Amino acid sequence: MAIDIYIWLAYRLHALDRPINVTWAALRAQFGPGYKELRFFRRDMLPSLKLALSVYPEAQVVVDESKGLTLHPSAPPIPERRIAAR
Structure with a gap:
């Protein structure tokens, strides 16, 4: 799950x-549709999120912990490479 979260x-x-x-409900729909209970998904996702x-x-x-995640604009994990014009 950590790799999926990182890519996302x-x-x-x-x-x-x-x-x-x-x-959390939207995250469960994307990353853990097999979880019947949201609390178990949240419990298992947090360590994977921390790793990512x-x-x-x-x-x-x-x-x-009660609502979900707030995502803020961030730099990409790998800087964009530019090729010099010839």
């Missing part, structure tokens, strides 16, 4: 122009 954050955060809130954020230090994500 890498895709989403640098494209944002303002902060957005993502509920440890390798993406530019990510600005605020965790609200």
Whole structure:
């Protein structure tokens, strides 16, 4: 799950122009549809999120244990490379 979260954050955060809130229910629908109970999904997702954020230090994500995540515009995890014109 950590790799999926990392890829999702890498895709989403640098494209944002303002902060957005993502509920636990929406996160479960995307990352854990096999979980019947939201509390078990949240319990299992938090360590994976922490791992994903440890390798993406530019990510600005605020965790609200009762509501979900707030995603803020962030630099991409890998800087854009530009090829010099000849």
